[in-house]
Amino acid sequence: MSRSNLLAFGILVLVLGLWEATCRIFAIPIFILPPPLIIAQTAVLKAPLILPHALTTGMEIVCGIGLALAVAIPLAMGMFAWPWLEKALSPFLVVSQAIPVFALAPLLVVWLGYGMAGKILMAAIIIFFPVTVSLLEGFKSCDREFRVLFRLMGAGFWQTMRLLYWPWALPHFFAGLRVGVTVATIGAVIGEWVGAQKGLGYLMIQANARLKVDLVFAAILWLSLMGLLLWFGVGWLEKKSIHWKENQQIL
């Protein structure tokens, strides 16, 4: 283990240890603050209860990612291909960022009901912006000399996109996606808080109302693990698709 890993692990153990000790020494009731061991126990023992909710939330996030990418990728390509389109749309993109998306959650329930659709849309809206912007930036960052070369080779726009711009922009794309998926997890849960029939956010609200604080924490633990899974999933995908960079580091 590297020194920084060791330190991170040490800090984690220390915080959990302090937490556990505080709960025991001051005999804090479980419905106020459960100790970590109890939370871990609940997270494992209540897995059959939690799992379906986790699947729902996970599904919402994954569908949200899919929806966001389905719009963001063509849009970024279009704005790159036609600068007038970028000029026309970029004010909207900027303004849309000024809207606190989480505040839309109650409206989405009114419009789309208690099902998954509203949460998917919420996650998608959140992911959409960083992906679109960073992908577009990635396309634009392509060196002029490479563009000139492709011009002289007589490559059309789509061919240049496939062979040059897209691989060039991949690191930017993944940077945007990483930011997006992390926040999208929060978005889906907030959507569920406001109104849902299933999902980890729904479970948390229900458990909270019944003072089952250990279950609330267990749900948070599951949510965190899902967030980590997404984070590493994106990282893995990034490594796979940007294989030439990985090789560079080895050498």
Next chain:
Amino acid sequence: MLSVSGLTKTFDQQPVFSGFTLTVTRNRFAVLIGPSGCGKSTFFDVLTGVTPADEGLISWQGSDVDHLGDLAAYMHQKDLLLPWFSLLENSLLPARTGGEDLKQARQRAIQLFSRLGLDGYEKHLPHQVSGGMRQRCALVRTLMFNRDLVLLDEPLSALDAITRKSLQSLLLLLQSEFNRTLLMITHDVDEALLLADDLYLLSVKPMRVVEKIELYDDKPRRFDNPELLAIKKTIMQKLEGDIDHVS
């Protein structure tokens, strides 16, 4: 034959060149040498259609063209190899974008790899080989364009002296073995003297041809030849005179 006449390009009311005229005969090696910032790369940009000329005519093989964007191959100081493609895939790019038969193109590329000393490096990624190797690969790619005219913008200036030497002899191959017409920019007088048939000395901005020097025919040349040394001396004097003129 490439012929350029009355070419004018102005940036911010400052002419980079105005009424620039130049002729390159087929299968000759023409070299432009001039102070940096005098407009050489801009000239190539105009030739390749990257930026439009304000005025002037460009003609190739007797017929007027807007630019040479689809008639010339181009080699840059940077190798411009895509890091996500192997050397072979990189060299095949002109064939791919040109819609050629890839199987045949691959055969040809592999032959060129061995001719230019890149045997066994076909599958390597650009970052896995030296700068000299990368520039050799860029040279293969340039040949894969299948275009008679090759524009070279300081193609070797990023390389160390020894690597540059071996690449210079490969540039001569472009002419002698592959029958290309070459127009090269360099700021290395020795390189120009070793490679050029026609050497054009350029002025500071606004760029114009100060003098055209036709060098004797037999190549490869060596610097123990008194004739070459004499020419070098004249050129150095002219270039220095130009610098004095500026300061």
